Amino acid sequence: MHDVFSEYVKLYSEDLSRLCLSLCCNTQDAEDLFQETWLKAMKNFKRYDSKFPFDKWLYSICVNTYKNTLKLHYNKNKALFNSLEDKEFFMNSIPDNSSLGVAEYLELRAIIADLPKKLRTVIVLKSFKDYSLKDISVMLGIPEGTVKSRIHTAKSIIKRRLGE
Amino acid sequence: MKSERNTTNLNNLLSEYMRREPSYTFRVKTEDKRMKKRGFNMIKTVAVFSVILFVALVGVGIYSKLPQKNPTDLGFMITAYASDEMSDKGKALGYKVTGLNECGPLVTIEEDALHYDRLTLSITGENIESYDIEAEFGELNFFDTKNRITSENAFDAEVYSYFAKGSKLIDLPPAPVNNPDETQLYWYPDSRRIMAEMDDDQEIFLQQKEKLKSADDFNKYFSDIVTVTVRYTDGKTESAEIDLTFDSKGYVSAVVKSNSDLLTVY
Numbered sequence: 001m002h003d004v005f006s007e008y009v010k011l012y013s014e015d016l017s018r019l020c021l022s023l024c025c026n027t028q029d030a031e032d033l034f035q036e037t038w039l040k041a042m043k044n045f046k047r048y049d050s051k052f053p054f055d056k057w058l059y060s061i062c063v064n065t066y067k068n069t070l071k072l073h074y075n076k077n078k079a080l081f082n083s084l085e086d087k088e089f090f091m092n093s094i095p096d097n098s099s100l101g102v103a104e105y106l107e108l109r110a111i112i113a114d115l116p117k118k119l120r121t122v123i124v125l126k127s128f129k130d131y132s133l134k135d136i137s138v139m140l141g142i143p144e145g146t147v148k149s150r151i152h153t154a155k156s157i158i159k160r161r162l163g164e
Numbered sequence: 165m166k167s168e169r170n171t172t173n174l175n176n177l178l179s180e181y182m183r184r185e186p187s188y189t190f191r192v193k194t195e196d197k198r199m200k201k202r203g204f205n206m207i208k209t210v211a212v213f214s215v216i217l218f219v220a221l222v223g224v225g226i227y228s229k230l231p232q233k234n235p236t237d238l239g240f241m242i243t244a245y246a247s248d249e250m251s252d253k254g255k256a257l258g259y260k261v262t263g264l265n266e267c268g269p270l271v272t273i274e275e276d277a278l279h280y281d282r283l284t285l286s287i288t289g290e291n292i293e294s295y296d297i298e299a300e301f302g303e304l305n306f307f308d309t310k311n312r313i314t315s316e317n318a319f320d321a322e323v324y325s326y327f328a329k330g331s332k333l334i335d336l337p338p339a340p341v342n343n344p345d346e347t348q349l350y351w352y353p354d355s356r357r358i359m360a361e362m363d364d365d366q367e368i369f370l371q372q373k374e375k376l377k378s379a380d381d382f383n384k385y386f387s388d389i390v391t392v393t394v395r396y397t398d399g400k401t402e403s404a405e406i407d408l409t410f411d412s413k414g415y416v417s418a419v420v421k422s423n424s425d426l427l428t429v430y
Binding site: 004014016020030035104108109110112117118123124130144145146150152153155156162 | 180181184266279
């Protein structure tokens with residue numbers, strides 16, 4: 001079982017890192033969330049049934065940990081990059097013909113980081129893997145109508161702020 | 165940025181944004197490093213928890229002096245009886261609607277969006293082979309938790325039970341008389357009717373508040389008719405309609421009509 005779990009860690013760490021960064025909007029809290037998620041996954045791994053997609057199981061642990069954390073300082077530290085060199089490297093890696101240039105990326109990031117936690121969670125899940133409303137409602141344990149409503153609200157806020 | 169973006173563009177932008185998030189791939193830390201950090205975090209967590217516990221204890225002390233409601237499960241119960249019992253018009257048989265007085269509001273306007281709560285339904289009775297249930301607007305979720313793996317994780321529990329969802333569910337087993345919690349059936353209010361009238365360029369929260377001022381408003385968007393058709397082991401069937409209506413605060417009430425003329429609503 002240890003080998004199987006290790007394989008999952010290798011396969012899913014990159015995407016899980018991406019999800020944690022999108023939720024927390026800073027590297028320090030994202031890494032904490034990343035560690036907590038794998039710790040819980042490891043503790044509950046014997047209950048996991050391989051008939052069901054591992055990614056949804058893992059990411060649901062992640063978002064519910066994020067949702068339920070008692071820590072109060074998520075998002076107060078806004079440093080997305082660990083160093084200036086990392087930031088420059090990343091910004092230079094965006095091709096000129098990308099539909100999302102550097103300025104647009106930073107603007108969108110600021111808007112998403114300012115969304116209320118509940119709205120940010122659903123919009124990140126929807127954009128992250130294009131999960132269905134049903135998947136998101138099961139992952140978060142909330143009604144599908146609420147998921148739909150929150151996604152709609154989040155998109156309205158983003159559109160309005162992009163247009164300002 | 166001053167340019168307008170339509171919904172398709174926004175979806176594409178968000179997808180592109182998620183692909184662009186710098187994918188630092190964190191590494192799972194070894195146990196000793198994690199334990200050191202968890203030790204420090206534990207101190208902070210205990211401190212926060214102590215404050216919360218103190219506030220909660222004070223709150224309980226105040227709350228316990230207030231008059232208490234009797235706890236009741238949310239939802240109402242439809243109990244169908246065997247057809248020979250149904251034929252006796254002298255008995256108070258038929259369909260029971262209970263517990264709704266104790267339900268909280270099913271639709272509430274939160275600061276970010278509408279929140280929908282669910283109504284628990286229960287179809288129980290003797291000599292029932294199966295039943296169909298259909299909602300005109302809302303959504304029905306059915307769980308058969310017989311094989312549910314015990315778990316504190318709600319996601320696990322919902323994934324690992326037999327789970328059916330939709331506006332019409334057919335051939336469902338009735339809840340066993342001796343263990344009615346073995347199956348669970350929920351009704352969710354419809355969200356499509358109100359969302360169809362939202363203007364994306366205006367503040368959603370304000371629009372929702374404007375549109376949901378009276379009972380008529382709530383019923384325009386959320387009222388529903390749920391039809392249950394029960395099949396008995398002797399081959400007979402019986403249908404009931406449940407009219408679900410709302411008041412101006414989002415509380416729901418139900419009126420049950422059946423085709424047997426034997427109707428008692430409690």
